[in-house]
Amino acid sequence: MTRPTRPTRPIRPEPAADRAYAATKELVLSGDLPGGHLLSEGDIAERLGMSRTPVREAFLRLQAEELLQLIPKRGAVVVPVPAGEADDVLDAREAVETAAVRRLLRRGGDVPATVDRLRAAIERQREQAEAGDLAGVADADEAFHRTIVDAGGNRLTARFYAGLADRQRRMSMHALAPRPQQVAVVLAEHAELVDAIEARDADRFAVLLPAHLDGTHRPGR
Amino acid sequence: MTRPTRPTRPIRPEPAADRAYAATKELVLSGDLPGGHLLSEGDIAERLGMSRTPVREAFLRLQAEELLQLIPKRGAVVVPVPAGEADDVLDAREAVETAAVRRLLRRGGDVPATVDRLRAAIERQREQAEAGDLAGVADADEAFHRTIVDAGGNRLTARFYAGLADRQRRMSMHALAPRPQQVAVVLAEHAELVDAIEARDADRFAVLLPAHLDGTHRPGR
DNA sequence: TGTCATAGATACAAGCTTGCATCTATGTGT
DNA sequence: ACACATAGATGCAAGCTTGTATCTATGACA
Incomplete structure (x- = not known):
């Protein structure tokens, strides 16, 4: 098993959905997006240079963490930090x-x-x-x-x-x-x-x- | 505030994604699908009479709950109950x-x-x-x-x-x-x-x- | 000749894009 | 003040591309 250096590193590009998740979560956790802010899939998609689908996936994951709330036909609101x-x-x-x-x-x-x-x-x-x-x-x-x-x-x-x-x-x-x-x-x-x-x-x-x-x-x- | 009966009940059909989520989760929690079982979006979609998209959403939610594990290009495996x-x-x-x-x-x-x-x-x-x-x-x-x-x-x-x-x-x-x-x-x-x-x-x-x-x-x- | 390793082909499944229908909110005109 | 048109956003579907595992046929070797 002689593998002196990594042979032509088979780098796999990080999936778009993961990038969208990390970027959006950072926006929320950093406080950059205030609570109550309404954001749309299209916005983020455009900003990150991808289509809406991976962004939607990211939004769903963030909703599962109760950081976003998806409102049908409206968009996603940044869940405000609840009182208490x-x-x-x-x-x-x-x-x-x-x-x-x-x-x-x-x-x-x-x-x-x-x-x-x-x-x-x-x-x-x-x-x-x-x-x-x-x-x-x-x-x-x-x-x-x-x-x-x-x-x-x-x-x-x-x-x-x-x-x-x-x-x-x-x-x-x-x-x-x-x-x-x-x-x-x-x-x-x-x-x-x-x-x-x-x-x-x-x-x-x-x-x-x-x-x-x-x-x-x-x-x- | 007189609302005697619900006026013409504006029932909204349950979103397809929610149906897919509930159905799949029930399959897993009931033990109907054993741990390690590999299932595909297409299968469930066909069974529920919808496209793959809402099924994918359901799978993502279940992965967030660590009930499913999505494997790229392979499918979703039912996470076995870990030892302990x-x-x-x-x-x-x-x-x-x-x-x-x-x-x-x-x-x-x-x-x-x-x-x-x-x-x-x-x-x-x-x-x-x-x-x-x-x-x-x-x-x-x-x-x-x-x-x-x-x-x-x-x-x-x-x-x-x-x-x-x-x-x-x-x-x-x-x-x-x-x-x-x-x-x-x-x-x-x-x-x-x-x-x-x-x-x-x-x-x-x-x-x-x-x-x-x-x-x-x-x-x- | 029989067995095994291997390379190529094939089937399958997800990741993503795109397009369409539907719903909501907003603004305008009467 | 109310009705209606319109813009914007999602929910969902279908298709394309890519990656992975499996199957098969071929060739080498004993």
């Missing part, structure tokens, strides 16, 4: 992450490996913060929490959590950027959460997490 | 229901109304059991648990839970039908769950629920 969505997201995240930790401990998963991964994620976040990369900080934060969820080993909740992260990202676009000292608090709280996991203390984790999420993501407090 | 899916579903249900109760109590929701609805659901389930309607028993059981989730007031988790119920239904098709005395146990445990809610004791609920779900849905025990 922030609460719902945080509540759901808390439930999923807590359940993941309980399951990890209950089923005797590899706690040390998880702890290592989490501490590495904290370190990455610290580096991003020192580099002043705000988007990088947010990414690392998401990676930290996703690592917790993945450790639980429940594919269904992990998938659900990915959708929650999307929605949170969409809301964060309208929120204030975290200030440096807030990042320090986040890092410290993350460390505490990891300590609780390392101590195999799910109850302590369950107490720490809501405070962490509320404190981080609720501007009013 | 039963565990994942029960784990996720436990997390969602427990979180719903905690939230209901934390936010001072209308506990008496919820309790009333739950006791009514138990009563319906008892009636279905006495009538010997096994499907009715299963429906009432789902309604009971869904009532708990809805009481939490989190739209995101409620939606997630609906998908869990679908997957559970699909798995139940291959499971044994419950025996009458098992139904009695279920009813008694439901009553205990409601009592915990009425007593506003989320911790007791969190202890009772896993035992209930495990005992009911894990044949091996």
